[in-house]
Amino acid sequence: MNTLSEIFRKRGYSRRDFLKFASLTTALLGLPPSMFPEIVHALETKPKPVVIWLEFQDCAGCSESFIRSTTIMPTEVLLDFISLEYHETLMAPAGEYAEESKKEAMERYKGKYILVVEGSVTPNGVYCTVGGKSNYELLKEAAENTAAVVSVGSCASWGGIPKAEPNPTGAVPVYEALKGKQVVNIPGCPPIGDVMVATIVHFLALGKLPPLDNLGRPKTFYGQTIHDRCYRRAFYNAGKFAESFDDEKARNGYCLYKVGCKGPITRNACPTIRWNGGLSFPIQSGHPCFGCSEPDFWDRGFIYRPLSVVETGFGVEKIAAGVAVGAAAGAGIAWINKKLRGGKK
Amino acid sequence: MIDVEFYDFVRGPLLEFALYFFFAGIAYRFLRVLLLGLPKDYAKPKGNPLAKAIEKIALKPTQGWRFFMEVFAHRGIQYIGGFLFHVGFLGLTFFVPQHAFLWKEIIGFEPPYMPQLVADILAYSALFSLFALTVHRVFNPVLKLLTGKDEYFANILIGIVIFTGLFATRWSGGGLYVWMLNLHMLSAVILIIYIPFSRLSHFVYYFLSVFFYGWNVGKRGVSF
Numbered sequence: 001m002n003t004l005s006e007i008f009r010k011r012g013y014s015r016r017d018f019l020k021f022a023s024l025t026t027a028l029l030g031l032p033p034s035m036f037p038e039i040v041h042a043l044e045t046k047p048k049p050v051v052i053w054l055e056f057q058d059c060a061g062c063s064e065s066f067i068r069s070t071t072i073m074p075t076e077v078l079l080d081f082i083s084l085e086y087h088e089t090l091m092a093p094a095g096e097y098a099e100e101s102k103k104e105a106m107e108r109y110k111g112k113y114i115l116v117v118e119g120s121v122t123p124n125g126v127y128c129t130v131g132g133k134s135n136y137e138l139l140k141e142a143a144e145n146t147a148a149v150v151s152v153g154s155c156a157s158w159g160g161i162p163k164a165e166p167n168p169t170g171a172v173p174v175y176e177a178l179k180g181k182q183v184v185n186i187p188g189c190p191p192i193g194d195v196m197v198a199t200i201v202h203f204l205a206l207g208k209l210p211p212l213d214n215l216g217r218p219k220t221f222y223g224q225t226i227h228d229r230c231y232r233r234a235f236y237n238a239g240k241f242a243e244s245f246d247d248e249k250a251r252n253g254y255c256l257y258k259v260g261c262k263g264p265i266t267r268n269a270c271p272t273i274r275w276n277g278g279l280s281f282p283i284q285s286g287h288p289c290f291g292c293s294e295p296d297f298w299d300r301g302f303i304y305r306p307l308s309v310v311e312t313g314f315g316v317e318k319i320a321a322g323v324a325v326g327a328a329a330g331a332g333i334a335w336i337n338k339k340l341r342g343g344k345k
Numbered sequence: 346m347i348d349v350e351f352y353d354f355v356r357g358p359l360l361e362f363a364l365y366f367f368f369a370g371i372a373y374r375f376l377r378v379l380l381l382g383l384p385k386d387y388a389k390p391k392g393n394p395l396a397k398a399i400e401k402i403a404l405k406p407t408q409g410w411r412f413f414m415e416v417f418a419h420r421g422i423q424y425i426g427g428f429l430f431h432v433g434f435l436g437l438t439f440f441v442p443q444h445a446f447l448w449k450e451i452i453g454f455e456p457p458y459m460p461q462l463v464a465d466i467l468a469y470s471a472l473f474s475l476f477a478l479t480v481h482r483v484f485n486p487v488l489k490l491l492t493g494k495d496e497y498f499a500n501i502l503i504g505i506v507i508f509t510g511l512f513a514t515r516w517s518g519g520g521l522y523v524w525m526l527n528l529h530m531l532s533a534v535i536l537i538i539y540i541p542f543s544r545l546s547h548f549v550y551y552f553l554s555v556f557f558y559g560w561n562v563g564k565r566g567v568s569f
Contacts, residue, residue: 213520215347224519237514239442239460258446265349267520294349308443309450311357314364316453322368329369330376338382 005044007080018043021073028198028273029210030220042205048080049204050113052105052142053087056128056135057162057171058119060089061190062153069193070277078197085113088130099131106142114200115146120155120162120171127169136177143178148203150184151175152196154292157187157216164298175216184209185216189292192273195221215295217267226263226289229271232256250286260304262291348523355530363537364451370541371549378553390564397563398556405555422481426474433471434503437464437510461514468511475504499545505532 002010008018022040031039055063067075067090084090085105086098093101105113121135122128128135143149151174154160162171175183186196199218202210210218227233232255235241241258242250250256257264266289270281283289288304291297302311346354401408417424438444442458449455479500482492509529516522540546 222520225522228516228519228522237461239458239464241442257443264526265352265523295347296350296353300353306443306446308356308447310361310364310447311353312361314361314451318361318365319368319451322365323372325365326369326372326374327376330373331380334377334380334382338380341382 002048002080003044003046004048004077004081007048007077011074011077011080013074013077025198025201028194028220029202039201039205043201046204048083049200050083050085050105050109051087051116051200052085052102052113052146053090053116053118054135054138054142055088056117056119056121056139056156057169058153058155060118062118062156062188062196063087063089065188065190065193066152066196067193068276069197073194073197082200085109096131102142106145110145112147113145114148114150114203115142116150116152116196117156117174118152120159121174121177122169122171123177124170139174139177143181148184148209149174149178149181150186150196150199151216152186152191154187154189154191154297157185158295158297160189161298163296182209183216184212184218187217187222187293187295188268189297191293192221192269192275194273195269221269221273222267222293224267226266226268226271226283229269230263230283231271232283246286256283256286256288258306259288260290260302260306261288262294262297262300262307263289264307266291266294266297268293348520348527352523352527352530355527355534359534360530360537363534367537367541370538371546374541374546375549375553378550386564388564391566392563394560394563398559401555401559401562402552405559422477426478426481429470429474430478433467433474434507436467437471437507440464441510464514465511468507472504472507472511475500475507479504495543499539499543502532502536502539506536 004021005015005018008021009015019040022043023036026033026036026039053063067078069075069078073081079090086102088098091098091101117139119128119135121139123136126134130138133141151157155162155171156174159167159171159173162169163173173185175181175185184199186199188195195218198221199210202208202218210220213219213222215222227236230236232253235253236255236257240249240254242254242256243258244250245259250259255261261283263283270289271283274281274284290303291300300311302309413424436459439448439456440459441464445456445458479497482488482496506529509525509532513522513525513529516525536545
């Protein structure tokens with residue numbers, strides 16, 4: 001089986017390109033420079049990782065993002081580098097042939113393949129079936145002999161939009177469906193392609209998962225908030241805020257907090273890695289972060305209102321209701337007291 | 346419970362409950378004070394009670410300066426500390442951008458907001474003066490007798506609100522930032538709930554008591 005180094009060479013890339021990729025990946029994973037030779041050696045000698053990619057209640061956006069992880073690895077190399085044994089959107093076979101090839105891969109690479117899951121799972125009901133089997137059944141079956149489980153996207157990591165209120169299909173995230181099994185969560189809607197690739201490379205090169213936070217996210221990428229790394233942070237500190245989308249202030253780089261930015265409570269690597277080869281990310285394009293990599297972001301609602309306001313709103317009517325209740329209670333108790341005092345007399 | 350869920354809970358249902366509680370509590374206390382049922386004063390007024398009451402509400406803070414030198418000599422820490430604390434705390438409450446956006450939601454218009462640098466100065470002055478005033482309470486024999494658990498609890502709570510707010514704006518320590526925000530908002534919510542039933546509600550009763558004081562001054566026809 002080909003190694004990454006061989007794939008680079010076969011695709012016409014130089015050794016310098018390969019070393020660039022290795023050094024970038026080492027840096028991206030937050031590994032010390034001393035690990036660089038180890039990473040290079042592993043990528044030169046270890047066979048490419050076998051991946052079985054399952055899609056459940058999803059939109060295939062994570063797959064799209066994955067194959068566009070161009071910052072660290074060119075797409076044509078990526079698709080050769082990872083032995084995608086099963087991926088409904090990308091694979092050529094369909095129907096029974098596809099299911100057979102998955103079964104075969106699961107047998108052949110027992111205990112060695114990486115299971116990547118995209119989309120939420122429905123343990124109850126038959127809302128999402130493939131080849132006559134429910135998604136829950138398919139997940140259990142594939143997760144049984146896997147080397148690692150990686151949930152990509154907010155749907156697989158937290159339930160995402162399918163799990164949003166009122167959650168008609170009873171969707172749950174992968175870690176809930178696979179209780180007791182270590183699951184790496186790479187949330188985002190979609191997650192950054194390079195983060196997915198780097199996590200797989202870490203597993204391949206070092207034979208273990210990267211350090212994870214308490215929600216199972218790689219700390220290197222999800223250890224800080226968007227706010228901490230945002231290039232508009234200086235404007236936040238200066239109290240300069242854009243009033244509406246694409247106004248003069250927004251174009252001048254003012255902070256988007258007032259138009260609903262959820263960067264202060266969202267952990268992701270968007271401001272540093274960015275998208276499309278490091279070109280841009282939502283905040284740079286003038287749209288506030290809506291916190292897609294945090295649990296239940298869709299149910300948070302108030303996407304285009306500042307983070308500091310009351311989620312359900314609190315205006316004059318609610319003030320009047322509060323005052324009316326308090327005044328009625330105060331007057332009522334005062335009246336009772338008066339009556340009691342009168343009675344004593 | 347994870348930090349973001351806790352954050353959603355604090356700034357969602359808990360903050361809304363606290364605001365309801367605050368307005369209901371203030372109205373309740375206000376009505377209870379108004380309907381205390383003081384005996385009716387049948388004496389004929391020697392001056393104009395209503396005019397004097399309005400004058401006192403409008404001008405009392407400026408009239409206090411007539412006794413400045415006299416009082417300042419004995420209560421300098423309270424004068425300076427009290428002034429710095431009130432200016433700082435009220436400034437932060439209304440004119441920090443994030444708070445101004447919340448006020449827009451509540452009162453319908455947005456107070457002008459200030460740059461972080463000004464907010465920082467106000468926060469430091471409020472924090473240090475609050476600390477000085479608290480220490481002064483502990484060591485001044487008269488104030489010590491007048492001070493109860495209510496004052497100490499209120500001072501600590503306000504100190505936490507200001508400190509966590511200041512810390513949150515200067516934070517660059519990674520994902521724990523959300524917990525810092527949580528602590529700031531939780532302490533603020535507890536403060537909002539605590540205000541109506543503590544002496545902190547003096548910011549409302551101040552006007553009532555000054556009106557009452559002015560009314561009596563007017564009725565007796567005295568000059569202050």
